[in-house]
Amino acid sequence: MIDIEYLKNRRTKLANLIDVPTVLWSGKSPSKNFRANHYPFRASSHFLYFAGLPLENAAIKLDNGNLDLFMDNPHPDSSLWHGEMPRREDIALQIGADNAYPMEVLKEQINEVATIPVQDVFTYTKQREILQRSLSINKELNQVDEQLIKAVISLRLTHDKIGLEEIKKAINVSVEAHKIGINSTKKSKTEAEVRAAMESYIISQNMTCAYNSIVTVNGEVLHNETYNNQLKSGDLLLADVGAETPLGWASDITRTWPVSGHFSSSQRDIYDIVLAAHDACIEGIKPGVEYRDIHLLGAKIIAEGLVNLGILKGDLEHLVDKDAHAIFFPHGLGHLLGLDVHDMEDLGDLAGYEEGRTRSERFGLGYLRLDRPLKGGMVVTIEPGFYQVPAILNNPKFQQKYQNDVNWEKLKQFSDVRGIRIEDDILVTETGAEILTKNLPTKAIDIEEMMS
Amino acid sequence: MIDIEYLKNRRTKLANLIDVPTVLWSGKSPSKNFRANHYPFRASSHFLYFAGLPLENAAIKLDNGNLDLFMDNPHPDSSLWHGEMPRREDIALQIGADNAYPMEVLKEQINEVATIPVQDVFTYTKQREILQRSLSINKELNQVDEQLIKAVISLRLTHDKIGLEEIKKAINVSVEAHKIGINSTKKSKTEAEVRAAMESYIISQNMTCAYNSIVTVNGEVLHNETYNNQLKSGDLLLADVGAETPLGWASDITRTWPVSGHFSSSQRDIYDIVLAAHDACIEGIKPGVEYRDIHLLGAKIIAEGLVNLGILKGDLEHLVDKDAHAIFFPHGLGHLLGLDVHDMEDLGDLAGYEEGRTRSERFGLGYLRLDRPLKGGMVVTIEPGFYQVPAILNNPKFQQKYQNDVNWEKLKQFSDVRGIRIEDDILVTETGAEILTKNLPTKAIDIEEMMS
Numbered sequence: 001m002i003d004i005e006y007l008k009n010r011r012t013k014l015a016n017l018i019d020v021p022t023v024l025w026s027g028k029s030p031s032k033n034f035r036a037n038h039y040p041f042r043a044s045s046h047f048l049y050f051a052g053l054p055l056e057n058a059a060i061k062l063d064n065g066n067l068d069l070f071m072d073n074p075h076p077d078s079s080l081w082h083g084e085m086p087r088r089e090d091i092a093l094q095i096g097a098d099n100a101y102p103m104e105v106l107k108e109q110i111n112e113v114a115t116i117p118v119q120d121v122f123t124y125t126k127q128r129e130i131l132q133r134s135l136s137i138n139k140e141l142n143q144v145d146e147q148l149i150k151a152v153i154s155l156r157l158t159h160d161k162i163g164l165e166e167i168k169k170a171i172n173v174s175v176e177a178h179k180i181g182i183n184s185t186k187k188s189k190t191e192a193e194v195r196a197a198m199e200s201y202i203i204s205q206n207m208t209c210a211y212n213s214i215v216t217v218n219g220e221v222l223h224n225e226t227y228n229n230q231l232k233s234g235d236l237l238l239a240d241v242g243a244e245t246p247l248g249w250a251s252d253i254t255r256t257w258p259v260s261g262h263f264s265s266s267q268r269d270i271y272d273i274v275l276a277a278h279d280a281c282i283e284g285i286k287p288g289v290e291y292r293d294i295h296l297l298g299a300k301i302i303a304e305g306l307v308n309l310g311i312l313k314g315d316l317e318h319l320v321d322k323d324a325h326a327i328f329f330p331h332g333l334g335h336l337l338g339l340d341v342h343d344m345e346d347l348g349d350l351a352g353y354e355e356g357r358t359r360s361e362r363f364g365l366g367y368l369r370l371d372r373p374l375k376g377g378m379v380v381t382i383e384p385g386f387y388q389v390p391a392i393l394n395n396p397k398f399q400q401k402y403q404n405d406v407n408w409e410k411l412k413q414f415s416d417v418r419g420i421r422i423e424d425d426i427l428v429t430e431t432g433a434e435i436l437t438k439n440l441p442t443k444a445i446d447i448e449e450m451m452s
Numbered sequence: 453m454i455d456i457e458y459l460k461n462r463r464t465k466l467a468n469l470i471d472v473p474t475v476l477w478s479g480k481s482p483s484k485n486f487r488a489n490h491y492p493f494r495a496s497s498h499f500l501y502f503a504g505l506p507l508e509n510a511a512i513k514l515d516n517g518n519l520d521l522f523m524d525n526p527h528p529d530s531s532l533w534h535g536e537m538p539r540r541e542d543i544a545l546q547i548g549a550d551n552a553y554p555m556e557v558l559k560e561q562i563n564e565v566a567t568i569p570v571q572d573v574f575t576y577t578k579q580r581e582i583l584q585r586s587l588s589i590n591k592e593l594n595q596v597d598e599q600l601i602k603a604v605i606s607l608r609l610t611h612d613k614i615g616l617e618e619i620k621k622a623i624n625v626s627v628e629a630h631k632i633g634i635n636s637t638k639k640s641k642t643e644a645e646v647r648a649a650m651e652s653y654i655i656s657q658n659m660t661c662a663y664n665s666i667v668t669v670n671g672e673v674l675h676n677e678t679y680n681n682q683l684k685s686g687d688l689l690l691a692d693v694g695a696e697t698p699l700g701w702a703s704d705i706t707r708t709w710p711v712s713g714h715f716s717s718s719q720r721d722i723y724d725i726v727l728a729a730h731d732a733c734i735e736g737i738k739p740g741v742e743y744r745d746i747h748l749l750g751a752k753i754i755a756e757g758l759v760n761l762g763i764l765k766g767d768l769e770h771l772v773d774k775d776a777h778a779i780f781f782p783h784g785l786g787h788l789l790g791l792d793v794h795d796m797e798d799l800g801d802l803a804g805y806e807e808g809r810t811r812s813e814r815f816g817l818g819y820l821r822l823d824r825p826l827k828g829g830m831v832v833t834i835e836p837g838f839y840q841v842p843a844i845l846n847n848p849k850f851q852q853k854y855q856n857d858v859n860w861e862k863l864k865q866f867s868d869v870r871g872i873r874i875e876d877d878i879l880v881t882e883t884g885a886e887i888l889t890k891n892l893p894t895k896a897i898d899i900e901e902m903m904s
Contacts, residue, residue: 030482030571030572030573031571031572032491032494032571033494033571033793033797033798034792034794034797034798035797036794037663037793037797038664039482040664042484042485045485079843080674081673081675082674082675083676084842084843119485119486120573121572121577125573190658192655192656192657195655196653196655196656197656199651199652199655200648200649200655201648202648203648203651203652204642204647204649205644206644206679206680211489221533222533222534223488224534224535225492227658228658339485341485341489342486342488342489345486345487345489346483346486346487391532
């Protein structure tokens with residue numbers, strides 16, 4: 001199931017980039033109600049990248065291309081509850097480990113090693129105990145950890161063949177889930193029913209959701225995680241749903257479609273602007289191009305469309321420079337995709353931002369998650385949107401700043417457009433871009449046809 | 453949505469049982485990949501019982517029947533990502549709080565308070581920091597905490613009207629999910645597809661799963677959480693799936709049905725034994741009866757059935773006394789049900805076991821989760837089963853001990869029965885028992901009819 005050669009290749013590449021040994025922990029599933037009722041286990045992505053399998057309560061030591069596995073065998077009683085589980089030696093063979101030891105041996109082998117803090121707080125505490133030093137991404141980053149993190153970023157920024165295959169598997173399932181969501185909407189009464197139809201397909205394929213799904217008629221709430229609303233004819237439904245493979249690789253897709261099966265003319269007008277931005281941004285992707293420039297290209301096309309509709313007014317360059325588009329498109333164009341849906345966001349902006357760059361103070365750029373020149377082998381999302389966010393539109397500060405840039409009266413004609421986003425996953429190739437999510441239609445007319 | 457009078461009643465009852473103030477934390481959602489990609493939030497059940505709403509990062513102080521709420525208002529920027537969230541004062545009104553303060557005020561108000569440790573490790577660490585003392589259920593239980601825990605157990609052991617209404621809501625959804633699972637099996641090819649059909653209904657009703665579903669043809673793996681197997685005609689499919697309401701109340705149902713729609717005669721023979729035990733145990737439930745005796749009644753009926761089939765041999769009393777039934781029914785008959793699927797299992801055995809009692813060393817009793825006299829208002833599960841667990845049947849120790857009690861040759865005729873469990877949720881009434889899950893058939897013939 002695992003291609004050991006690719007794993008070994010990753011380990012060798014790491015060894016070429018860092019000269020201290022590395023120890024990575026996998027973490028353990030957090031308790032929900034009590035220890036036996038836990039959340040589903042999700043291994044640390046850095047661990048997964050080099051170990052290949054989601055082993056709970058395990059650690060690996062990477063040194064000069066070799067991998068030593070540290071994990072305890074299942075408790076003798078556990079076979080009653082969990083069946084016969086593979087033993088350490090079997091797993092070592094599966095993942096191409098050079099040595100395998102019980103967990104308690106790890107502390108004897110730790111002496112000046114680099115690591116990355118895990119998300120699971122229980123394991124993070126153990127990690128600090130065993131290393132006897134502080135661990136932090138944001139401040140006082142330890143020097144060897146920094147060296148490791150830079151090396152890991154340089155590897156994980158672009159994907160090898162098995163990584164890409166996994167992402168494609170996740171994408172194929174997500175594409176199907178979105179088709180099912182679109183097809184099931186007319187017979188659904190609530191957001192929850194459409195969400196159920198979509199996630200059901202993901203579950204049926206033995207995958208999980210890469211993130212908490214957004215399925216909402218209130219698309220203007222960017223990270224909406226409630227599903228209580230009734231669907232009403234005239235609503236747009238925004239669905240941001242993506243599958244994750246059993247080995248941990250993510251996909252991330254958003255579509256927005258009309259509950260009735262037909263976009264109103266105001267919805268269609270805005271939809272086509274978002275789509276034009278989406279298409280132009282993808283068209284602009286190739287190695288060497290700055291992602292930030294692609295973001296600004298999207299911003300410009302949205303601003304241009306809104307000027308044409310009469311929602312924004314004035315000089316286009318001037319509008320984009322003062323972030324007038326960001327009233328309606330306040331987030332960044334997209335992010336890295338890989339083992340995490342925002343790949344390596346556990347490292348703060350270290351992965352998303354080229355060394356030496358930091359977040360902009362600008363309203364229209366501050367939420368940008370990716371600011372690097374693109375490279376062949378990267379997978380990024382392109383997800384422009386249009387939203388009428390009450391917290392922005394009703395904010396006196398914004399109202400004043402953009403008083404003369406927005407035709408507030410005209411805007412009222414578009415009150416049935418609360419939120420639209422169109423998001424695809426794009427592989428940067430050696431010469432341009434490949435839309436990995438291309439089997440899911442984006443055009444309004446194609447979506448209407450699917451629903452008819 | 454929340455019935456404040458019932459919440460206040462719970463707070464008053466607590467005040468009658470404990471004379472020190474209590475502080476309970478709700479916890480926060482653990483990170484999965486990175487902070488923004490977190491597990492769905494699940495509030496601490498003790499917090500939920502008195503506060504009524506699943507508030508993240510909140511605490512309540514209960515003192516003399518009053519409730520003070522401690523939580524911070526949403527960050528100003530959060531309305532962009534999460535929409536307008538209710539503010540502290542609104543929430544205080546909703547849950548009938550007497551006062552509401554920002555979180556930072558809490559530490560000024562903590563002086564000799566009782567508490568219960570939360571599951572979320574991040575909050576648990578904060579809890580210990582702010583209280584400046586150790587917190588543990590298993591050892592060195594602090595005296596005021598012990599007083600609180602005993603008081604909370606005595607309240608939560610039996611359910612008030614709103615608690616019971618919530619449990620029934622969860623049960624109704626689970627019953628429907630099981631019907632869908634049974635109906636969808638013949639057209640499903642994998643365990644994952646049946647799981648998807650069942651969980652899909654739970655999601656569509658805006659509920660979550662109270663625990664990780666078990667949907668498996670390997671029913672002999674008691675806590676199986678993989679769904680990779682193909683369904684084959686001749687397999688039995690065991691599904692242990694239960695919904696949880698948005699306010700946190702659980703349900704817990706298991707059914708076992710034939711993939712083909714028809715039990716083989718060997719499967720039917722064993723199924724009817726498990727069902728006979730199930731029915732007799734429920735019949736035996738009334739206030740004052742020891743749950744342990746109900747468990748032993750179930751054990752006896754299973755042993756008797758297996759003797760009649762020729763799988764066990766010898767004197768019935770003798771077989772049960774030496775735990776011969778436990779070769780095939782190794783777990784306990786059931787557990788408390790409430791806000792947790794194993795209600796209050798975060799308190800170890802303090803809730804499940806009557807004061808002064810501890811787990812038995814006996815093979816047939818050691819896994820019993822509940823050992824108390826039953827009381828009107830309790831909800832318990834009754835879930836006898838029959839399993840051919842390789843870890844037991846192939847264990848030389850057991851083989852030797854039960855050499856002459858099992859007809860090993862005869863057993864081979866039942867090789868198509870890997871695991872059967874039938875689980876219902878039972879309310880102990882003032883005079884007997886009410887099967888809350890009665891809308892889901894248990895009889896083999898009724899299940900076959902549903903599938904035909």
